[in-house]
Amino acid sequence: MPDQSSAATEHAIMQEITQPLTELPHDPVAAVANADFPVVLRGYDREAVDEYVQRTTQLVAEMSATRSPEGAVRRALERVGEQVSSILGRAHETAEDITSQSRAEAEERLIQARAEAHQLERDARASAEQLERDAHERAQERERAAEMRVRELDAEVERIWAERDRIVNDVRKLSEELSLLSSAAATRFPAATTEDAAAVTGPDATGVAAEPALADAPEPGLHPVVAADPGVDPGFEAWPAPEVAGEVEPELAVGSEPDLREVPADVGDDRFVGVQEEDNADEGALRPFEPDAFDDGLSASEQPTTVLRRPRLRVIDLNHLGRERVIGAWQVDDVLIDPGPASCLEALLGALEEQPRALLLTHIHLDHAGATGSLVRMWPELEVYVHELGAQHLIDPAKLLESARRLYGGDLEDLWGEVLPVPEANLHILGGGEQLLGGSFEVAYTPGHASHHVSYLLERTAFVGDAGGVRITPEELTIPPTPPPEIDIDAWHGSIERILRWGPERLAMTHFGESRDVERQLAELAERLDTWAALVRSEDFETFIDVVETEIESGSSPVHHEAYRQAAPPELLFAGLDRYWRKRDGGAGGPADEPETNETDVFTGGS
Structure with a gap:
């Protein structure tokens, strides 16, 4: 048998198993063939014969086993079993050695990988911190440059x-x-x-x-x-x-x-x-x-x-919610046009030098006429001029306040102050076309923003309330204030034409100030009114808000962005135009579920 521990191969082992021995080592047949028993008194010695039989039987068994393949296999297996066990033992030892060595090497590589990962993390963090510092410094530089530019622009505007x-x-x-x-x-x-x-x-x-x-x-x-x-x-x-x-x-x-x-x-x-x-x-x-x-x-x-003299005109900035150029009350001698909300009453009274004799209201939204009842209570003889569709809500503002509370909740008084009723005896009802106060003011019915909106012409100045749009002067951007529920696009276009027929040299607006490029402003207002109305019909709320915000930010200087948003909140602009289309289409909010009553809008976050 070859040495299995050093040179045995699978082929040699298989030969050992499958091929039976042709002869046994130390052939026992010769020993059996040459039988020789000792002679005793009665024949052969019995013990010798028994021993011979036993050896012969054993020999036969061995020969039978070695002469058949099954026996050869069993014999080979018996012979190689110990060798296989020895090989398996050595293999287990070798596997354990390999496993231990691999584990040690893996642990070493893991430790190295962790160290490299920590180093990469530290490097990445340091790089990120450096980038953040650089970005912050650049942002600060740009912010300082922007602030400086804004200050320069503010200074230029002030100049x-x-x-x-x-x-x-x-x-x-x-x-x-x-x-x-x-x-x-x-x-x-x-x-x-x-x-x-x-x-x-x-x-x-x-x-x-x-x-x-x-x-x-x-x-x-x-x-x-x-x-x-x-x-x-x-x-x-x-x-x-x-x-x-x-x-x-x-x-x-x-x-x-x-x-x-x-x-x-x-x-x-x-x-x-x-x-x-x-x-x-x-x-x-x-x-x-x-x-x-x-x-x-x-x-x-x-x-x-x-002695002949011309009237004195000025706009009083009411500083609504502490912000300038949002709401203005116009004063012409002893006449006030749109006194503003009651929340700004203190600012109004602080700017007045003497008691006014008349209030001319373009419409009764709270940001334009909310202080009317308070002023009449202070001066009971004060005359108030208002369109016939808005008069009832000055006499009894309960419906307005109920609607306003649903919208503003607990913020109502903070935004617009206490709204007091106006005695009917103080009211002068308008329909359009009148000449007021000795012929000084001409009245025109200008619906569209509200069904009860009027405008006033004094010489060549038109006091247009919200019919002329929201324009925070000296900006040129003019946007249509379209809060619900009374927006009427066609009527508004008619009102724009009516104002143009006056041929005014300038427009006096509540939001805010006065402008002299009358035709350009009203053309921009009409175009944007149609564009935004079409946008509301074809797009969703988020798209409309994005467009409005973009136009405000691109069309005016940053110092006036918030004034535009406060005078005309974009979400209310969408709500008013959306309601307009639903009423036009006979859907929710339209004539089918809201009969025509003279109920008037109180959505006055701006206009």
């Missing part, structure tokens, strides 16, 4: 506004000086009869031509209107320069030849008793005008004389 105010004040002062000079001349040279005029034009006259009476022959294009009410101080003429809380809009341009208010002057003395506006340093105090510089000893006229 422009200051220059504008200076020019306005210069023009106002010049206008007043010319008016006072004219008044003094009218006082010194009273109107003469036809005979007197003829008498002083001859060659022997003093050389001073007779002056026509201003009341009889006003300047071309200037025509006096009805005098102020007797109870109103005729000296309430001049307004002080603007404070921070109340920003003055430019006076009507000299030479625009507007209608002028007729104010009676005292007579019977050699001094004209009137008023003029002091310099800004005197905070707008009013004082008598003494024309000593023009008095050369001539006695004053014994005839009544009138």
